[in-house]
Amino acid sequence: MVLFIEIASWLLLVGGAGFCIVGAIGLLRMPDLYSRTHAATITDTLGAGMVLVGLALQAGPNLTALKLLMVLAFLLYTSPVSGHALVKAAYSHGIKAELDVPIDPQQVQIPERPARDAPTDSARGKEGADDVSD
Amino acid sequence: MTFPIEAIVFLFLLATALAVTHLRDLFAAAMVFGVFSLLSAGLFTLMDAVDVAFTEAAVGAGISTVLILSTLALTDPREHQQPVRFAPVAVVLLVGAALVYGTLDMPYYGDPTAPIHKHVAPEYIEGAMTDFGIPNIVTNVLASYRGYDTLGETTVVLTATVGVMLLLGGLGGARHRGDAEVVEAAGDEEPTPMDRVQVARVSTTVLAPLIMLFGLYVQFHGDFGPGGGFQAGVIFASALILHGIVFGLSSLKRVVSPRFLEIGLAAGVLIYAGTGVASLFRDGTFLDYAVLDHHSAQHGRHLGILLVEAGVGITVTCAMVLIFFFFAGRRAAKSEEPGDRDRRVA
Amino acid sequence: MSTFGLWHYWVVIVLMMIGLYTVIARDNLVKKVMGLNLFQVSVIMFYVSMGKVEGGTAPIIPEQASGPVVYSNPLPHVLMLTAIVVGIATTAMALSLVVRIRETYGTTEEDEIRKLDRAEHE
Amino acid sequence: MMFATAIVGILITMALALARALKGPTVFDRILAANMFGTKTILLIAAAGFLTGRPDWTDLALVYALVNFAGTVAVLKYVRFQDMAAGGE
Structure with a gap:
């Protein structure tokens, strides 16, 4: 049993930290705000969740573990809310998704990115975003 | 054991402090200042000052951001262009050098025989259980x-x-x-x-x-x-x-x-x-x-x-x-x- | 470790220098207040780092202590804890002064305020 | 050992988020990065408590999880208000 808990928390902690790093790389490398939000909010839930559960396993069944799980519950509650509110504020400020911009030779800002190949999809995506709001 | 962590967090802290000074957009500076406060709370925890970290956390995460932002809403969110001035830099460097010289006589970080730990602190720690039970x-x-x-x-x-x-x-x-x-x-x-x-x-x-x-x-x-x-x-x-x-x-x-x-x-x-x-x-x-x-x-x-x-x-x-x-x-x-x-x- | 036993203090001094520079060299008053806060954090950190005892733990007596425990010095913690809350209250005071200055002069840049003052004198 | 590993991962994440917060072309990028930084600080403090053998201070993490929300909402309100003031005057 002890061994099982050890292995489980190793997996959870390392996995959680790994997801955090992956998300942070996404935050740094993604082309526009919306995809960065996608990367960042995923780390807030999955990465943080795995680390917190891993720590709670190590704490054993006591108040500390309960508090860690409460932290997790609040994170699961607040981080999507603030993510949503953030993206909505950005959208109403007129920040366009990278893919929304029709291909314009003058507007190539980020040269190392591979070519944006599906601009037509994005137009639909923009309408979808309108529906999602509210 | 926490030595390398502290060193890295200190590096982050200095980077954010420089950014706060450097950023001309005061709103962005306020955001970075929030990060600065988070980092300093983390450092306080690492230095065993849990209560200080707790206060910094409660103040820095909510109130100070609200305060700075409501000030910005009442004033201008942008700072004017301004060249680096050399007289202040010289003054700051001088003060810093004097302080570093002053630390040379100080006891090392974490030294249990430092004078600060000798005078009243042992009585306080002793009294916590005997006098207070807290x-x-x-x-x-x-x-x-x-x-x-x-x-x-x-x-x-x-x-x-x-x-x-x-x-x-x-x-x-x-x-x-x-x-x-x-x-x-x-x-x-x-x-x-x-x-x-x-x-x-x-x-x-x-x-x-x-x-x-x-x-x-x-x-x-x-x-x-x-x-x-x-x-x-x-x-x-x-x-x-x-x-x-x-x-x-x-x-x-x-x-x-x-x-x-x-x-x-x-x-x-x-x-x-x-x-x-x-x-x-x-x-x-x-x-x-x-x-x-x-x-x-x-x-x-x-x-x-x-x-x-x-x-x-x-x-x-x-x-x-x-x-x-x-x-x-x-x-x-x-x-x-x-x-x-x-x-x-x- | 012993050769670098003072590096905590040095880092704190660098932090203080950044804050001091912001206070004395920047014209924007809000920026000055931020610099003052940086300075304040550096002082707090200096005190807290003096209170640390090698191998010690936070000054809260655990429920079941196994053997003698070394605690870090609680006194700096107490002083700095109150300083943080007092600091935010005085920061609010400074910021409200900035707000009033902005309402009176229409700017928060010190050099422009000086210019306005000089114009009024002449 | 496992806590140290997790902390290393969290510190790397923090460094990357910090880079985004300093770089961030728009304010929203900075808000996003600061937000993520807040979550990672929660993790760092919780894990550091375990590393130093005093895990019973998750209260700190709890404060961040709760109070950070107030800060974020304030930031978003500020962003919107600026917008409205610009439109009104």
Whole structure:
């Protein structure tokens, strides 16, 4: 049993930290705000969740573990809310998704990115975003 | 063991501090300043100062951001272009060099034989269990051994809030046109920005009570874990400020009126000082709680610390919410009358 | 470790220098207040780092202590804890002064305020 | 050992988020990065408590999880208000 808990928390902690790093790389490398939000909010839930559960396993069944799980519950509650509110504020400020911009030779800002190949999809995506709001 | 972590976090800290200085967009600087505060709280934890980290966390995550942003809303969010000046750089370098020279004589970090650890600290640590029976030594020192200091600090919070009140609540005879009406005016303006964000409203109704509950826990659990009046007051105030941000000042005014907060602000300090006076009446010295209970000195000390912490908590809560009231109310009053050149109009 | 036993203090001094520079060299008043806060954090950190004891733990007595425990010095923690809350209250005071200055002069840049003052004198 | 590993991962994440916060072309990028930084600080403090053998201070993490929300909401309100003020005057 002890061994099982050890292995489980190793997996959870390392996995959680790994997801955090992956998300942070996404935050740094993604082309526009919306995809960065996608990367960042995923780390807030999955990465943080795995680390917190891993720590709670190590704490054993006591108040500390309960508090860690409460932290997790609040994170699961607040981080999507603030993510949503953030993206909505950005959208109403007129920040366009990278893919929304029709291909314009003058507007190539980020040269190392591979070519944006599906601009037509994005137009639909923009309408979808309108529906999602509210 | 925590040495490399500390070094890395210190690096982050210096990077954010430089960015705060460097960024010309003050809003961005405020965001980075939030990160700076998070990092410093992390460092305090690593240096064993859990209570300090707790306070920094409660202050830095909510209140200071709100404060800086409401100032920016009233002033300009951008700084002017400005070249690096060499005279200040020289002064700063000189001061830094002098201080580094001064540290050369200091005991090393973590040295247990340093003079600071020799004088009163051992008595405090010793007394925590024998005199008080309260595990959190910081609470003992805060409320009892150093009770005079803390009374002074609480009074400073009161005074600073009164200062904000005088500066932003109105000028001279503006008591009539003072806080109450400014807040009233805010009521008409306020519901606009946030009411389109349904999600924020719903989640605030869930979270604000939870934050308050946690504030109470911090207030009364401060004897056993990190926490106490200062932290609890800030946390409690953040819940109220959150409500005010999302539902508007007029709604917050229905929850707690500024008048009520003004009374609470003074009442907290009075509770603190009154506890001291009560011990005078029982033939003790000022702020000597041992005499508060006839049977057991330890119980008396518990009671005294409880009362004192309650006073601190009430004052800090009222101070923070009042400060928010004045800053946010000012904004609404300003947008009402854009010609704010006239010095006499409050 | 012993050769670098003072590096905590040095880092804190660098932090203080950044804050001091912001206070004395920047014209923007809000920036000055931020610099003052940086300075304040550096002082707090200096005190807290003096209170640390090698191998010590936070000054909260655990429920079940196994053997003697070394605690870090609680006194700096107490002083700095109150300083943070007092600091935010005084920062609010400073910021409200900035707000009033902005309302009177229409700017928060110190050099422009000086210019306005000089114009008024002449 | 496992806590140290987790902390290393969290510190790397923090460094990357910090880079974004300093770089961030728009304010929203900075808000996003600061937000993420807040979550990682929660994790760092919780894990550091375990590393130093005093895990019973998750209260700190709890404070951040709750109070950070107030800060974020304030930031978003500020962003919107600026917008409205610009439109109104």
